[in-house]
Amino acid sequence: AIAIQDLHKSFGDNEVLKGIDLTVLAGEVVCVIGPSGSGKSTLLRSVNLLEEPTGGKVLIEGIDITDPDIDIDRVRTRIGMVFQSFNLFPHLSVLGNLTIAQQRVKKRSKAEADKVARAMLERVGLAEKADAYPGHLSGGQQQRVAIARALCMNPDMMLFDEPTSALDPELVGEVLQVMRSLADEGMTMLVVTHEMGFAREVGSRLIFMDGGHIVEEGDPREVLANPQHQRTKDFLSRVL
Ligand code: ATP
Ligand code: MG
Numbered sequence: 001a002i003a004i005q006d007l008h009k010s011f012g013d014n015e016v017l018k019g020i021d022l023t024v025l026a027g028e029v030v031c032v033i034g035p036s037g038s039g040k041s042t043l044l045r046s047v048n049l050l051e052e053p054t055g056g057k058v059l060i061e062g063i064d065i066t067d068p069d070i071d072i073d074r075v076r077t078r079i080g081m082v083f084q085s086f087n088l089f090p091h092l093s094v095l096g097n098l099t100i101a102q103q104r105v106k107k108r109s110k111a112e113a114d115k116v117a118r119a120m121l122e123r124v125g126l127a128e129k130a131d132a133y134p135g136h137l138s139g140g141q142q143q144r145v146a147i148a149r150a151l152c153m154n155p156d157m158m159l160f161d162e163p164t165s166a167l168d169p170e171l172v173g174e175v176l177q178v179m180r181s182l183a184d185e186g187m188t189m190l191v192v193t194h195e196m197g198f199a200r201e202v203g204s205r206l207i208f209m210d211g212g213h214i215v216e217e218g219d220p221r222e223v224l225a226n227p228q229h230q231r232t233k234d235f236l237s238r239v240l
Helices: 040-047 072-076 094-104 110-123 139-151 169-184 196-202 220-225 230-239
Strands: 002-011 014-024 029-033 055-060 079-082 157-161 188-192 205-210 213-218
Touching (some): 002 040, 014 040, 029 040, 029 196, 040 157, 040 188, 094 139, 110 139, 205 220, 205 230, 213 230
Parallel strands (some): 029 188, 029 205, 079 157, 157 188
Antiparallel strands (some): 002 014, 002 055, 205 213
16 A cells, blocks of 8 residues: 655755645546646656655555655665656667566566566567567557556555557557556555546546645546646646
8 A cells, every 4th residue: 555644845945746645546547637747747656756756755564664764665666667658778688678677676587587588578569569669659659568567566556647648649549548557456556647537447546636735636536527626627628
C-alpha cells in the first residue's frame, strides 16, 4: 500500500503540492485527473522520491521513505514507473532493455533475466519483438516494452504518468489493454491519465486535483457522472 500524508512540495516559492492525503491499498487502481500544472506528476514523482517532499510523509508498505536513513534504491525496486516518454535505450534490443536492470540491480544471471524478460514480453503481447530495436517499434509497442521492463523488476505497485498521452490515437487502446490486464491481475496502480473511459471502467477510485490540492475523490462513475465541486464540473466539461 501507498500512504501519502499531508504531502507538501515547493519549488522555490512555488508551492505545487499543498497538503495531499491519499492512500492506495493493495490491488487498488487509483486514477488521477486534473488540469495541467495541478501537480499530478509531482505527486507521482514524490511517491518514489524522484522529487523530495518539502513536508509530510510517504509510506510504502508502512516504511517512511522520507526518512533519510531509508535505502531508497531498495524501495524504488518495488515500485515500477512508466512515463509519457518511453525512455527506452535506443542502442539496446528490446531484450537488452528488459534485462539490463535485472542483471545490474537484481543481480540475475543473463539466462534468468532473459527468461523473465521473455515472459513479460509475452504478457504485453510482444513476444516476437525480443530482438527488435526500439526505433523499429511503434509508439504503442515501445510503451508496452516500457511496461514490460518495469514488470521485469517484480514491482509490488506501478505508477503511470500519462502513459498514452504521447501516442497516436489508434495506438492508445493496446497500451490501455495491457494496463487493464495488470489491474485485473491485482496490481496496485496509481495512474495519471486523460483516459476517462479507462478511469471509469478500471479505476477503483478517481482523484481530481487542482492547484496542488485533491479537490474531489470517489467512485469513478460517481465523480464523472455527478461531480460535486464546481472546479471538477468545469474541468470535466472541458475534457469530456
Ligand atoms: P501536466 O498535466 O501538464 O503534466 P501536472 O499536473 O503533471 O501537469 P506538474 O508537472 O506536477 O503538473 O507541475 C506542477 C507545477 O510544478 C508546475 O507549475 C511546474 O512548473 C512546477 N514544477 C514541476 N517540476 C518542477 C521542477 N523540477 N522545478 C521547478 N518547477 C517545477
Ligand atoms: Mg504531468
